[in-house]
Amino acid sequence: MAGCNAPSLVAGLVASHGLQLRRFLLARVRNVADVPDFIQEVYLRMLRVPDAASIRSPEAYLFTVAQHVVQQQALQSGPAGSPAQLMRMLDPAPSAHDANPELDASAQQCLEQLQKALDELHPKVRAAFILSRRDGLSFDEIAERMGVSRPMAKKYLTKALMRFRQSLAEQE
Known part of the structure; x- marks a missing residue:
């Protein structure tokens, strides 16, 4: 990406x-009507990148x-977020195997914060949580595996x- 500037990127x-x-x-968003605003915000943030040539994987x-x-909007919307919205918020972003070192450090901090919260x-x-996210089990399957009711499994999650x-809000 040598010689690439933010507007052309x-x-x-x-x-x-x-x-x-x-x-x-x-x-990932609750209100479909907000998507154009989110797209605009993403591109505005991309335009503010001081050295676009240093981005090794622009797509990532x-x-x-x-x-x-999306995460900032979800956090700012307050505690009214649904569990489904929170699950989408925790979905991993597309692979960023060769992303910016600054982003890597930020992502690592976030992961450490989430691991601490998990512990x-x-x-x-x-x-x-582990049965849901790691093993992909439904509420019914989690309830059966844990020997609790479906509503209790949902409450735990x-x-x-x-x-x-x-934890993410505290990190901000």
């Missing part, structure tokens, strides 16, 4: 990944910025997600 990304970005955001960087925009959870809450939201 963004123009290229709009042309090559505009539709993918729209789909990415549609899958684009989706990382988009994920941050602090009550064992049943932690188990429900909601507690875990709310703790993660709180």
Whole structure:
């Protein structure tokens, strides 16, 4: 990307990944009418990158910025967020295997904060979260595996997600 400036980088990304970005955001936001505003915010943040030539993977960087925009909106919307919204918020962004070192450090801090929050959870809450995210089990399957009711499994998972939201808010 030698000699690339932010406006040409963004123009290229709009042309090559505009539709993918729209789909990415549609899958993660509560109000579909907000998607154009989110897209605009993502591209504005990309335009503010001081050294666009230093971005080794513009596509990964684009989706990382988009994920941050979604997370900020979710955190600012307050505790009214649904568990489904929180689950989408925790979905991993597209691979950023060769992303900016500054982003890597930020992502590492975030992961450490979330790991700390996971370690602090009550064992049943932690188990429900792991069964959901790692093993991909439904509420019914989690309830059966843990020997609790479906509403209790859902409550455990909601507690875990709310703790993660709180942890991310504290980090901001």
